[in-house]
Amino acid sequence: MAAERRWTKNRRLPLITAGVLVSLVVASGSVTTEPADASPRPDPTPTTGSGPVPWWPDGAADPSPAAADPVAASDPPAPEPSVSGSQDPVPSATPSGTPSGTPTESPSPSGSPTQEPGANAPKYPAFGAYLDYGPRGVTRMAQLSQWLGGADLRVGHTYLPGDRWSNIEGADSFLDSWAEWRKERDDRLFVLNVPMLERNEEGVPDAEVRKLLQQGAQGDFDRHYRALAENLVDLDVPDTVVVLGWEMNGTTYTHRCGPDPESWKKYWKRIVTVMRSVPGQKFRFDFTPSRGRDAVPWTDCYPGDDVVDIVGMDSYDQPENKSFDEQVSEPYGLQAQVDFAAEHKKPISYPEWGLFRNGDNAEYMKRMLDWMDEHKPLYNTLTDYCPHGVWQCDKNPKASEVYRTALTGRDRPTDQPTEPTVPTEPTGPTEPTAPPECSPVNLGDWIEHWLGGKLCLRFDWWKPRS
Incomplete structure (x- = not known):
């Protein structure tokens, strides 16, 4: 404070003199002030990502309707599972805090909520598509969004290769581009399918699968999942949705449940416990069978509420000639999934869905979209390659039109155009110009700031005005 008072005392006389001079000149009507910056404000530049996002000044509340009623949700912490087995004892850990993939609000200085650009509370459940394993999948999300009129694809979905353990650990740089995409916005979800066996x-035979599941239940493979969890936390995506051992009720994958359901469930518990033991994690585990009974009822493989956060389902348009109503009502079908999840107080999801045995089936596409709008899964991701897809596959034009019509502009901020606008060239000069017959006077930055611009003095002020 002493330094500030000294500055004021030393400069008081010049300021008084300047003030008197300015007052006299202004009173004579021979002065104008020029704005400090007369150049036009540039249009907001669209950010990179899946679609246009709203822009507003720092500290101002989001003017969009969605911001008036932001939605925040969090998953309850999952209890620690009990794991049997004699090898590699696992420390206990449970998720804590709200996953960063969930939109949150924070109070502004005035007491009203504010949101960062792109954090509008969504009207619909999050959706996306599987487009490719690696970086091309990230790039194509922005392209698919553009095809959908700027729709907000908030879910990124990829798979860890299941050929060898080193790839299941998520090593090298395989997940880097996905992690960067996820971190660009807080309301995004990163969904990762994780195999349970290399x-x-x-086509590993049942007898060998049974032996491998028993080894897993005893802890033989713990180190691989600890490494995966550590890699995800190090990449700053600790809230990844892990679709572990998907379609376990079928026969396609080595990590299938059928050869030994009890060992499979113990092994799932073991993996979840290991991954939850890593500091900083906030993982959510998605139990995702294929629709229908398949090789075994998927309920026989359910490992327990303490180690499952989401009840998913992969639901393609198959078998041939099966109507959508039958897909809903069949044993272990869509309705059974919804009812089971409600009974166990879990959200639902559809990590994989799309066309298949019935070709370009516009009816299936419409009904599946309607089903998801009605039952509001946590997320869904269309499998977008032939024969399942609608954007990267040109064999399904009718279903493609249904999908595009339904989702065009979905969750796109209402205060932004569908396509990014290009700033127009100004029609007039962008630099401030002096009024005729006056000359700018340099009084220093401080006085010009106080005046609101430069002082422009008319030297013919003594002449009579007409």
Whole structure:
């Protein structure tokens, strides 16, 4: 404070003199002030990502309707599972805090909630599509969003290769681009399918699968899932949705449940416990069978509420000639999934869905979209390659039109155009110009700031005015 008072005392006389001079000149009507910055404000530049996002000044409340009623949700902490087995004892840990993939609000200085650009509370459940394993999948999300009129694809979905354990650990740089995409916005979800065994698509016989499941239940493979969890936390995506051992009720994958359901459930518990033991994690585990009974009822494989956060379902348009109503009502079908999840107080999801045995089936596409709008899964991701897809596959034009019509502009901020606008060239000069017959006077930055611009003095002020 002493320094500030000294500055004022030393400069008081010049300021008084300048003030008197300015007052006299202004009173004579021979002065104008020029704005400090007369150049036009540039249009907001669209950010990179899946679609246009709203822009507003720092500290101002989001003017969009969605911001008036922000929605915040969090999953309850999952109890620690009890794991049997003699090898590699696992420390206990449970998720804590709200996953960063869930939109949250924070009070502004004035007491009203504010949101960062792109954090509008969504009207619909989060959706996306599987487009490719690696970086091309991230790039194509922005392209798919553009095809859908700027729709907000908030779910990124990929798979860890199941050929060998080193890939299941998520090593090297395989997940880097997905992690960067996820971190660009707090309301995004990163969904990662994780195999439970290596050689996952090599047709391993039941007897060997049974032995491998028993080894897993005893802790033989714990280190691989600890490494995966550590890699995800190190990549700053600790809230990844892990679709572990998907379609376990079928026969396609080595990590199938049928050869030994009890060992499979113990092994699932073991993996979840290991991954939850890593400091900083907030993982959510998605139990995702294929629709219908398949090789075994998927309920026989359910490992327990303490180690499952989401009840998913992969639901393609199959078998041939099966109507959507039958897909809903069949044993272990869509309605059974919804009822089971409600009974166990879990959200639902659809990590994989799309066209299949019935070709370009517009009716299936419409009904599946309607089903998800009605039952509001936590997320859904269309499998977008032939024969399942609608954007990267040109064999399904009718279903493609249904999908595009239904989702065009979905969750796109209402205060932004569908396509990013290009700033127009100004029609007039962008630099401030002096009024005729006056000359700018340099009084220093401080006085010009106080005046609101430069002082422009008319030297012909003594002449009579007409």
